[in-house]
Amino acid sequence: MKYVAKIEVSLKPGHSNPEGETTARLLIELGYNVEAVDVSKVYTVHLDAESFDDAKxxxxxxSKRLLANPTKDDYSISVVEQ
Amino acid sequence: MKYVAKIEVSLKPGHSNPEGETTARLLIELGYNVEAVDVSKVYTVHLDAESFDDAKxxxxxxSKRLLANPTKDDYSISVVEQ
Structure with missing residues (x-):
């Protein structure tokens, strides 16, 4: 059966976040009242699996083998049947 | 008041998606039954605004001025009060 897994990969707290810091600075320069910006990446994976639990x-x-770096990244997963 | 806006920026359908294609190929090489991968970026913006509608x-x-490129990107926004 076909499933869609959304895997969001974000930096662990305390890790340097240059892209978020640059984005925050640019938004402040544009006049917005912004405190901080975090940037994360979402992989939407279309996959075949035997069951919902198998897809998950x-x-x-x-995530562990390819998409997230265990030293610096956190990840969260949501799966829906297609 | 403080709000958190999650802005997800993804490629419009039909646009070339080299990062997603490479990720799909690598997952297939690792033995997974993957059809396609889409990659999007989420900006989690911590901002001050006068109301929920103002934050939105x-x-x-x-999104229009900085985060998304109107030629190639779609975006979706969700806002929560903090």
Missing amino acids: AKAEEM | AKAEEM
């Missing part, structure tokens, strides 16, 4: 386990594995 | 309008403006 596979998305978890993909 | 500001996030909309920020």
